[in-house]
Amino acid sequence: MESASTDAPTPYIANTAADRAAMLARIGVRDLEDLFAELPARFRDPPLPLDPPLAEADLQQHFRRLAAENADLAQRPSFLGAGAYRRALPAVTAALASRSEFVTAYTPYQPEISQGTLQSAFEFQSVVCELTGMDVSNTGLYDVASASAEATLLAARVTERHRVTKRHRVAVLEPFHPHTLDVVRSYAYGADLAIDAVPSADDLGTDHACLLIQQPDFLGTIHDVEPLAAAAHAAGALLVVVADPFALGLLRAPGDAGADVVTGEGRDLAGPPSFGGPSLGLFAAKEAHLRQMPGRIVGRTKELHGPTRTDGSTADPRTGYVLTLQAREQFIRRERATSNFSTGQSLLALAFTVTVQALGPHGLRRQADRCYQTAHDAAARIAALPGYAVVDRGPWFQEFLLRGPLPAPQLLQRLADAGIVGGLDVSDRPEPEAAGAILTCVTESTPPDHVDRLIAALSSLEQASLEKTP
Amino acid sequence: MSAPQPEDVGARLAFDRGAPGRSAVAVSAWEGERRPLPPASLLRDSLRLPELSQPELVRYYIALSRRNYGVDSGSYPLGSCTMKYNPKLHDALAGLPGFADAHPLAPPHDVQGTLRLLWELQQALGLITGLPAVSLAPAAGAQGELSGMLMIKSALQDRGELAQRRRVLVPDSAHGTNPASAAMAGFTVTQLPTSATGSIDRAALQRELDGSVAALMVTLPNTLGLWEESIEEVTALVHQAGGFVYGDGANLNAVAGRIRYGDLGVDVAHFNLHKTFSTPHGGGGPGAGPVCARPDLAPLLPAPVVQRTEAGGERTQEDAFSLARPAHSIGRVQQFHGSIGVLIRAYAYIRSLGAPGLRAVSANAVLNANYLRSLLRDDYDLPFDRPVLHEVIFSGSRQRRESDVRTYDIAKRLIDYGFHPPTVYFPLIVEEALMIEPTETEPREELERFADALIAIAREAREQPDLVRSAPHAAPLGRLDEVTAARRPDLRWRPPSAHPEPVERSP
Numbered sequence A: 001m002e003s004a005s006t007d008a009p010t011p012y013i014a015n016t017a018a019d020r021a022a023m024l025a026r027i028g029v030r031d032l033e034d035l036f037a038e039l040p041a042r043f044r045d046p047p048l049p050l051d052p053p054l055a056e057a058d059l060q061q062h063f064r065r066l067a068a069e070n071a072d073l074a075q076r077p078s079f080l081g082a083g084a085y086r087r088a089l090p091a092v093t094a095a096l097a098s099r100s101e102f103v104t105a106y107t108p109y110q111p112e113i114s115q116g117t118l119q120s121a122f123e124f125q126s127v128v129c130e131l132t133g134m135d136v137s138n139t140g141l142y143d144v145a146s147a148s149a150e151a152t153l154l155a156a157r158v159t160e161r162h163r164v165t166k167r168h169r170v171a172v173l174e175p176f177h178p179h180t181l182d183v184v185r186s187y188a189y190g191a192d193l194a195i196d197a198v199p200s201a202d203d204l205g206t207d208h209a210c211l212l213i214q215q216p217d218f219l220g221t222i223h224d225v226e227p228l229a230a231a232a233h234a235a236g237a238l239l240v241v242v243a244d245p246f247a248l249g250l251l252r253a254p255g256d257a258g259a260d261v262v263t264g265e266g267r268d269l270a271g272p273p274s275f276g277g278p279s280l281g282l283f284a285a286k287e288a289h290l291r292q293m294p295g296r297i298v299g300r301t302k303e304l305h306g307p308t309r310t311d312g313s314t315a316d317p318r319t320g321y322v323l324t325l326q327a328r329e330q331f332i333r334r335e336r337a338t339s340n341f342s343t344g345q346s347l348l349a350l351a352f353t354v355t356v357q358a359l360g361p362h363g364l365r366r367q368a369d370r371c372y373q374t375a376h377d378a379a380a381r382i383a384a385l386p387g388y389a390v391v392d393r394g395p396w397f398q399e400f401l402l403r404g405p406l407p408a409p410q411l412l413q414r415l416a417d418a419g420i421v422g423g424l425d426v427s428d429r430p431e432p433e434a435a436g437a438i439l440t441c442v443t444e445s446t447p448p449d450h451v452d453r454l455i456a457a458l459s460s461l462e463q464a465s466l467e468k469t470p
Numbered sequence B: 001m002s003a004p005q006p007e008d009v010g011a012r013l014a015f016d017r018g019a020p021g022r023s024a025v026a027v028s029a030w031e032g033e034r035r036p037l038p039p040a041s042l043l044r045d046s047l048r049l050p051e052l053s054q055p056e057l058v059r060y061y062i063a064l065s066r067r068n069y070g071v072d073s074g075s076y077p078l079g080s081c082t083m084k085y086n087p088k089l090h091d092a093l094a095g096l097p098g099f100a101d102a103h104p105l106a107p108p109h110d111v112q113g114t115l116r117l118l119w120e121l122q123q124a125l126g127l128i129t130g131l132p133a134v135s136l137a138p139a140a141g142a143q144g145e146l147s148g149m150l151m152i153k154s155a156l157q158d159r160g161e162l163a164q165r166r167r168v169l170v171p172d173s174a175h176g177t178n179p180a181s182a183a184m185a186g187f188t189v190t191q192l193p194t195s196a197t198g199s200i201d202r203a204a205l206q207r208e209l210d211g212s213v214a215a216l217m218v219t220l221p222n223t224l225g226l227w228e229e230s231i232e233e234v235t236a237l238v239h240q241a242g243g244f245v246y247g248d249g250a251n252l253n254a255v256a257g258r259i260r261y262g263d264l265g266v267d268v269a270h271f272n273l274h275k276t277f278s279t280p281h282g283g284g285g286p287g288a289g290p291v292c293a294r295p296d297l298a299p300l301l302p303a304p305v306v307q308r309t310e311a312g313g314e315r316t317q318e319d320a321f322s323l324a325r326p327a328h329s330i331g332r333v334q335q336f337h338g339s340i341g342v343l344i345r346a347y348a349y350i351r352s353l354g355a356p357g358l359r360a361v362s363a364n365a366v367l368n369a370n371y372l373r374s375l376l377r378d379d380y381d382l383p384f385d386r387p388v389l390h391e392v393i394f395s396g397s398r399q400r401r402e403s404d405v406r407t408y409d410i411a412k413r414l415i416d417y418g419f420h421p422p423t424v425y426f427p428l429i430v431e432e433a434l435m436i437e438p439t440e441t442e443p444r445e446e447l448e449r450f451a452d453a454l455i456a457i458a459r460e461a462r463e464q465p466d467l468v469r470s471a472p473h474a475a476p477l478g479r480l481d482e483v484t485a486a487r488r489p490d491l492r493w494r495p496p497s498a499h500p501e502p503v504e505r506s507p
Helices: A017-027 A032-036 A056-068 A091-097 A115-132 A144-162 A178-191 A225-234 A287-292 A330-336 A346-383 A408-417 A448-468 B054-065 B088-094 B112-129 B141-158 B177-184 B202-208 B231-240 B295-300 B314-318 B340-376 B397-403 B407-416 B444-463 B465-469 B482-487
Strands: A169-173 A194-198 A208-215 A238-243 A261-265 A281-285 A298-302 A319-323 A399-403 A438-441 B133-135 B167-171 B188-192 B213-219 B244-248 B268-270 B291-293 B305-308 B321-324 B392-395 B433-436
Touching (some): A017 A032, A017 B444, A032 B340, A056 B112, A115 A281, A115 A298, A115 A319, A115 B054, A144 A169, A144 A238, A178 B141, A178 B177, A281 A287, A298 B482, A346 A399, A346 A438, B112 B305, B112 B340, B133 B295, B141 B177, B141 B213, B141 B291, B141 B295, B167 B202, B177 B188, B188 B202, B202 B231, B213 B231, B231 B244, B397 B444, B407 B433, B407 B465, B444 B465
Parallel strands (some): A169 A208
Antiparallel strands (some): A261 A281, A399 A438, B268 B291, B305 B321
């Protein structure tokens, strides 16, 4: 039936004028505005000078224009890493993680109709435990930085419980991602913890609740975790390792080297970088810390009663998954909860799980190896250029310190003039090796012709700087 | 022929499927010159992950998706969660390559489109909330709360009052995140009782307000679905006592476009964009929880914020937008800049609706909740008999008293009728609470079907209580043993041969 005009106010609202009139009559109210009568009259219905509404096609055009104001990255070689790495994601990841039954569900409070979310969260917990070598994982936190901050709070709680004196300091081993450190400091301000950025594990004291390290470190180098764990434990502190889960396809699991808590960033294996978010914080721990963990945890269980067969008999109870150990959480424990965490990153956790499971043990290892080899090949070619040096800081994975014939800011600017984002300026870092250097990242999904263009640009820069020298 | 037993999908994880040697994606090995790997002591020697072909993996996760219920499946009247329909267009817009491929540390010149969008979203949220100092950084509501409480802590420190002002007042109807966030910011929590009319007990508030109070946290409208009576007087009292007012904006959907938090005396607030601004909830995230504040608190906002360069000139015009750290920022709360993909969707929602659309949203959300209230008020108890806003809270105490049927049972029985149950047992102060938030996107006929189902269940509770107590009967699974799950935690896959308990390594 065709009506005189479109009567519903938006495409997402069904109620027409006739519906509203009938509903108001049932409610016993004359006018829709009467439903807001309790709002203070003098503040009601203020001016709201938003842009006028856009219909679907207009909105699409508007957003295409906005997106086009960003650089076309397919045409712009970029060697930025520093916490966000371009990964080759299997097509199945987006295909499965975009199923609307997953996408449009809420937190699984009703397990009987939320097994999809719950069982895939259990897969996620299992994958994270296998990658990190830890005993238990939650269903994910916001991002690597907030997960690492939560780990320091856990460490403070755990060490406080076991000792007479409160451990109110956290030691962070440099080089450590400055933004992650910033977030750790924000949470520490709330918890009245002090943060010490230290150059060596020798600086651990008796008032440190934990040693926080990054693997590989912020400047790309792979730590030997075991002696760091030993140093932390000798000082009575926990070891928290912030690990790149992709690199763990190749590297020793931190749990096997003695870590007490492992955090990490899962976004790069879940979806596009999207200017850094939404992200996915990994959080796994030793079993001893299970009841101090933040966030949601899914457990496996059985039906209370088996289903009834067609012949009337009762079958065995089936396996199912539920949110569990909820006595830690804010909606039960309120101000005594282990964290205020509620809505998290479930959809990214699902996508992360599909990626890792699609790759499988051999695919992930091969991909990580390919990343290592691609990066080392590029670094060797750059190091062979006259005027350039790749700083030797020991074994590294996908990022390296690069020094050239120009100071770092000028080097980056000249590369930018050539249409290349050469990396991140780290020349003002405290580490002596970083002096004058940029942090350059190459991964398995960096196109080979982008590497060629970088090398050509660096080479011509060197020529130009030689010619300018009197 | 007897019916075959359906597969016990939960009994076999991806880890239990497939076979060694299978893989769901082809990965090519490095074919160039091989450089030596790091020493073996730094490398892993084994990795246990599933080995499935691509069809096996896809069928497994499709089977899981079919055991899930989303807003696209049907009504999802989960109180306090604002489970409205999520426009498909907005997912596509957030996925435009220009937005999706942007590296978080890209030079500002390369991300002007994203920065412009984020700046415009900051402006729009400032207009809608009346709190013009906006940071989009917090990843979700609870992180917005923590950010806001850290800002209050920092403001008190600047005033030299932090040592004495360590108490935060929180109504007993509040979300659990409120007291938990206050505690994470280092405050102690004093709970305020709720009056008989469902607002903050004024006498109790006045008793507690003294020089030790840092802030009052208040949810507007509150979790009972009710307007907080004389809120502007409440905020004035708190200010007179030298405290701040923190606003929990989780329920903005009820009043968007109709009232501004800033006008009411709220100093800092967070807003759950995944609720009011209709971004998909993903089975528990991602969300976005921007924090909005009075202009004088702008220097304390979490970093970063997006700023616009007003000056002219060719170069500045080109790079009109940049990220900045507020002068006295509480710091970052995420490694990068916020849940950008969610923020893009929320901005699309605001642009598609404009002011008239937002007002239609709140009008129809409130209309739908009141309609359900009128349809169900004869069959279920109403603990607070006032007109409601975005949600209505019933109590199942009559059913419990008369038939020993609990709210839990009623919720499970609703599944058999094809609906997602409402929030139950929250707010904590309502006995046998059924918290129903239909949202504006449910058609009238669906509301009537939902009410009919609840009325039928009330009748079943009287006539066939066992049927209700043993529900659900039509779900993929029956009730699960949550007690054993908590007592004997089974939290991850283990290989069939492994010892069931993990072996603790000595440090």
